Amino acid sequence: MNFELTEERQMLQDTLRRFLKDRYTTEVRNKILDSDVGMSADIWNELAELGVIGALFTEDQGGFGGMGFDIAVVFEELGRAGVVEPFLDGALLCGRILAHAGQADKVEAIIGGTLQLALAHGEPTSRYDLNYVQTTAKGNVINGRKAVVMNAEAVDTLIVSARTSGGAADEDGITLFAVDKDAKGLMIQGYALLSGGRAAEVTLDNVEGTMIGEEGKGFALLETAYAAATVAQCAETLGAMHTATNLTKEYLMTRKQFGRPIGTFQALAHRMADLLIEMEQATSAVTRAAGFLEEDARTRDMNIHAAKNLMGRAGRLVSEEAIQMHGGIAMTQEYELAHIAKRITMADHRFGDTDHHLEKFIALSAA
Amino acid sequence: MDLNYTDEELAFRDEVRAFFEEKLKPELAEKVRLGTGLSKEDMEGWHATLNAQGWLVPNWTKEFGGAEWNAVQRHIFDEESARYDAPRTVPFGFSMLAPVLHKFGSKEQNDYWLPRMLNGDDWWCQGYSEPGAGSDLASLKTKAVREGDHYIVNGQKTWTTLGQHANMIFCLVRTDSTVKNQEGISFLLIDMDTPGVEVRPIILLDGTHEVNEVWFTDVKVPVANLVGEENKGWTYAKYLLTHERTNIAGVGYSQAGIATVKRIAKAEMAGGKPLMQNPLFAARVAQVEVDLMAMATTNLRIISKAAEGAAPGVEASMLKVKGTIIRQEINDLARRAVGVYAMPFASEMVEGTNEPLPDPHDAGPLAAHYFNNRKLSIFGGSNEIQRGIIAKVTMGG
Numbered sequence A: 001m002n003f004e005l006t007e008e009r010q011m012l013q014d015t016l017r018r019f020l021k022d023r024y025t026t027e028v029r030n031k032i033l034d035s036d037v038g039m040s041a042d043i044w045n046e047l048a049e050l051g052v053i054g055a056l057f058t059e060d061q062g063g064f065g066g067m068g069f070d071i072a073v074v075f076e077e078l079g080r081a082g083v084v085e086p087f088l089d090g091a092l093l094c095g096r097i098l099a100h101a102g103q104a105d106k107v108e109a110i111i112g113g114t115l116q117l118a119l120a121h122g123e124p125t126s127r128y129d130l131n132y133v134q135t136t137a138k139g140n141v142i143n144g145r146k147a148v149v150m151n152a153e154a155v156d157t158l159i160v161s162a163r164t165s166g167g168a169a170d171e172d173g174i175t176l177f178a179v180d181k182d183a184k185g186l187m188i189q190g191y192a193l194l195s196g197g198r199a200a201e202v203t204l205d206n207v208e209g210t211m212i213g214e215e216g217k218g219f220a221l222l223e224t225a226y227a228a229a230t231v232a233q234c235a236e237t238l239g240a241m242h243t244a245t246n247l248t249k250e251y252l253m254t255r256k257q258f259g260r261p262i263g264t265f266q267a268l269a270h271r272m273a274d275l276l277i278e279m280e281q282a283t284s285a286v287t288r289a290a291g292f293l294e295e296d297a298r299t300r301d302m303n304i305h306a307a308k309n310l311m312g313r314a315g316r317l318v319s320e321e322a323i324q325m326h327g328g329i330a331m332t333q334e335y336e337l338a339h340i341a342k343r344i345t346m347a348d349h350r351f352g353d354t355d356h357h358l359e360k361f362i363a364l365s366a367a
Numbered sequence B: 001m002d003l004n005y006t007d008e009e010l011a012f013r014d015e016v017r018a019f020f021e022e023k024l025k026p027e028l029a030e031k032v033r034l035g036t037g038l039s040k041e042d043m044e045g046w047h048a049t050l051n052a053q054g055w056l057v058p059n060w061t062k063e064f065g066g067a068e069w070n071a072v073q074r075h076i077f078d079e080e081s082a083r084y085d086a087p088r089t090v091p092f093g094f095s096m097l098a099p100v101l102h103k104f105g106s107k108e109q110n111d112y113w114l115p116r117m118l119n120g121d122d123w124w125c126q127g128y129s130e131p132g133a134g135s136d137l138a139s140l141k142t143k144a145v146r147e148g149d150h151y152i153v154n155g156q157k158t159w160t161t162l163g164q165h166a167n168m169i170f171c172l173v174r175t176d177s178t179v180k181n182q183e184g185i186s187f188l189l190i191d192m193d194t195p196g197v198e199v200r201p202i203i204l205l206d207g208t209h210e211v212n213e214v215w216f217t218d219v220k221v222p223v224a225n226l227v228g229e230e231n232k233g234w235t236y237a238k239y240l241l242t243h244e245r246t247n248i249a250g251v252g253y254s255q256a257g258i259a260t261v262k263r264i265a266k267a268e269m270a271g272g273k274p275l276m277q278n279p280l281f282a283a284r285v286a287q288v289e290v291d292l293m294a295m296a297t298t299n300l301r302i303i304s305k306a307a308e309g310a311a312p313g314v315e316a317s318m319l320k321v322k323g324t325i326i327r328q329e330i331n332d333l334a335r336r337a338v339g340v341y342a343m344p345f346a347s348e349m350v351e352g353t354n355e356p357l358p359d360p361h362d363a364g365p366l367a368a369h370y371f372n373n374r375k376l377s378i379f380g381g382s383n384e385i386q387r388g389i390i391a392k393v394t395m396g397g
């Protein structure tokens, strides 16, 4: 066993941490949050040049990483800095789908930072179930509605899932399509998100698309891409939790009330200690999920479900306790912790929440 | 023992219900229900409606236009108020300042300020906290120096709720720096239109403008606006804090909140079935409901003691802690319930403009409320401070 990062990953981590610390300050991010597009193209390009996207893909796919640990290193750093640019959706999630569907040219463009995509899969009543698709396609003509599609307004092409056969909850019969943003009958209604970035409701009224991969076999593409994305989401949350606990530790040591640092009140000191214990748990859960991403599906999924469930619980504890122990200051939008706490909490609304993954874990562990 | 309301109490409840049915406009209740943010006019309008009924200030004596309700009646009103999604009244004047004036103010002050409060002539806000003085309120530094018929006030208050609407602020100020912290504080009423007063907004993490900084630079305040005696302000402040804690358990809000969560979870689908049928989610809801049922009775037990005239002491702190934990838990359930639809940022909605949000249309502000209500365990004496009080009172030290 060896828990050290490889030299390459260590370098990537150092580079990213330094870059984001200098470049992605609270002020810079608050400007991005206030902007209409909700992201910065400059930041996207600069990070792409630093290899943030390349690290998410294997050499075969044109990158220089692509393993669970590569994903974890990248997203933990993005999480620490509270980055709102949609690398998770626009690059990793969609890139993985295209890579597995054999669209090498598109993947190359994603790695180069010149192509961003959006995945329109979830629907208003599908909640967190990956197999639930009611949008239909006859031939290549799609009808339906997609919910909270990340980054939809910013991209030229959307990847849309639609049912070409079977019932609403069948894994078989889901087909993926590339849909041009300007396609006739496509409506995108965008809005800002509470924890930064933008998403949209997407409705498709007889929209023409181009099939990606094989007909009816979209679920397998989605499943592997979601596994990687869930690892990324957990790592991002871990990074944000590091920032939250660091800010809280510093604040407890400097804020004085009743003539002494508030961290000297045992009521707070013990709770800070509890957070640090949970941070170790969270680190291990993410390490496992990342390390087993390339294993057989059962091992992979057990560890991913475990991690996402644990991150949901530990994340909630960290974000609520960090705010509480700060007092009023943490309630202000300007303060770094406010954004970080929102990132942590809203992560529980992505790729399945605490309960969803507990149910999935039970199904595997009881089997 | 009898766990039911008496006939008289039931009759009173019917009267309250009839009032809400008749006088609460559906548009206003809808705003409260969706939490889309009330305008100053909304709040003032509701105050006027209550005043016309004689119910604006249930805690005041009849002499000054109060209803003189007992604690159980007040509880019934609060409970129904939450059930009907009625706005809550802005408490700073009616239930914080007024009792202090009543007990410690001069006759002139009572005769002048109380009727103006009822008429909606003044909007009061509370100027206690400072950047360096939160939990340790007595360490406050805003200074008032007497010069002839005036005090000259310099310093800064912060977290001033709805200060952007206010024209009057009651402040704790330091009038003697040579004595123990608690012994050099005075209670001043300050007109916010006086030169040298500046209000700066603080935007909260959910995007709302609810609190402010209030800065004082050489602000002249007439000595007539001193409440009680100079340097006795801490006594008055502590008295006010006991009033700040009425309706502290927020039982009505929690009951309304649970109803909302159930309504959402029945409509929200998970795995082809309503979320409310999901065993994990149902267990979460039930757990809070069990706690709430017990707390509602704790609340009534304490209230009926108070109705007999006993002052709630350490129990108020207990209700604050448990009540806020339950309310925050319900906010957490509500955001969980709507799944991915918790993510859209409804600040536009919170601020009252019309940008359309995706269905389910009441999902919009739920996550924002979850974050906003983290304040419940921070203000009004944080839950840590309350636990300190409970421990101190019961174990000494």
Ligand SMILES: Cc1cc2nc3c(=O)[nH]c(=O)nc-3n(C[C@H](O)[C@H](O)[C@H](O)COP(=O)(O)OP(=O)(O)OC[C@H]3O[C@@H](n4cnc5c(N)ncnc54)[C@H](O)[C@@H]3O)c2cc1C
Pocket: A255, A257, A258, A262, A265, A267, A268, A324, A325, A326, A327, A328, A329, A331, B125, B126, B127, B128, B129, B131, B133, B134, B135, B136, B158, B159, B160, B161, B162, B211, B375, B378, B379, B380, B381, B382, B383, B384, B385, B388
């Ligand atoms: C939304 C909002 C509205 C508000 N409205 C008003 C208003 O209208 N008027 C007004 O005057 N004030 C208002 N306040 C201020 C509020 O009363 C203070 O935030 C509160 O007193 C806590 O002070 P603080 O924020 O400075 O935190 P601090 O006092 O710095 O506390 C930080 C942390 O330390 C803990 N702590 C402090 N002392 C101890 C101790 N001895 N033992 C254990 N733990 C301790 C606290 O519980 C907290 O967790 C408002 C605050 C908020 C957030």
